[in-house]
Amino acid sequence: MSRNIYLNGEIVPEDQAKVSVFDHGYLYGDGIFEGIRAYSGRVFMLDEHIKRLYESAKTIMLEIPLTKAEMEAAIIETIKANDLKDAYIRVVVSRGIGDLGLDPRKCPEATVVIIASGIQLYPEELYQTGLKLVTVPTRRNAAEMVNPRIKSLNYLNNIMARIEANLQDAPEAIILNNDGYVAECTGDNIFIVADNTLYTPPIYAGILKGTKREVVLKIAAEMGLEVREDLFTRHDLYNAEECFLSGTAAEVIPVVEVDGRTIGDGKVGSKTTDLISRFREIANSSGREIYSE
Numbered sequence: 001m002s003r004n005i006y007l008n009g010e011i012v013p014e015d016q017a018k019v020s021v022f023d024h025g026y027l028y029g030d031g032i033f034e035g036i037r038a039y040s041g042r043v044f045m046l047d048e049h050i051k052r053l054y055e056s057a058k059t060i061m062l063e064i065p066l067t068k069a070e071m072e073a074a075i076i077e078t079i080k081a082n083d084l085k086d087a088y089i090r091v092v093v094s095r096g097i098g099d100l101g102l103d104p105r106k107c108p109e110a111t112v113v114i115i116a117s118g119i120q121l122y123p124e125e126l127y128q129t130g131l132k133l134v135t136v137p138t139r140r141n142a143a144e145m146v147n148p149r150i151k152s153l154n155y156l157n158n159i160m161a162r163i164e165a166n167l168q169d170a171p172e173a174i175i176l177n178n179d180g181y182v183a184e185c186t187g188d189n190i191f192i193v194a195d196n197t198l199y200t201p202p203i204y205a206g207i208l209k210g211t212k213r214e215v216v217l218k219i220a221a222e223m224g225l226e227v228r229e230d231l232f233t234r235h236d237l238y239n240a241e242e243c244f245l246s247g248t249a250a251e252v253i254p255v256v257e258v259d260g261r262t263i264g265d266g267k268v269g270s271k272t273t274d275l276i277s278r279f280r281e282i283a284n285s286s287g288r289e290i291y292s293e
């Protein structure tokens, strides 16, 4: 089935959704993106995603040719144009067409693409059995380089990590920061449970500030867990009672093994199970309505 794509203000069929080879998103990875999800006819955490998109744009001095309200409307319009209720939405804003030099002043207008699709990242079975992950040699880029807070089109660092995980047949990579503390995964944030406390690396560890990370921290506190944003090492990870990841595509997904070490008893932990069901409840019952007007 052919999708309908938003491209610079128009909805066009997939086979006509083409971007120039002179777009600096293509030539240099100069741009930013968002991954958003809709559940049962509502866009989950739309405002949070839009806020992060415009923050990424501000840092890289990219002017998005739409107001936040117009961007929200364009996202809703794209979902409607594909008749979707449950969707994965990819928003890409690249520097636009320029010359072969890397100077962004040569790119007068950013390119805006919105894709609404029906993908699901992991099979449901893995939410019951959990992931077996590895830590990889590639480190998360330091905040004074391309800051991990920017959801940029320049994901080669994460792709290197993903390749290293692939070489060990692992479905995701755990990436350390340059000081050797656990940072995050290639597209998900990471959490461990120990002594009735939920730990996740702090923003200053050098991570992407996940919207679903925020939800998890909130739900965990409501469930009576102590919540701490604190640095931890692989040792803490190996000896944790539970471990899981969060992200828009993956939602909350359990981890049962890291680098050949079994986490807890090797089964999905009870707190993780509770968090998954609470997360799904919230995701399916909140957000911006798509088909209200």
Ligand SMILES: *Cc1c(COP(=O)(O)O)cnc(C)c1O
Pocket: 035, 151, 158, 184, 185, 186, 187, 188, 189, 208, 209, 210, 211, 212, 213, 246, 247, 248, 249
């Ligand atoms: C997008 C992303 C996440 C998760 O962010 P969510 O807003 O929760 O989807 C985590 N890490 C990286 C590197 C990401 O790109």
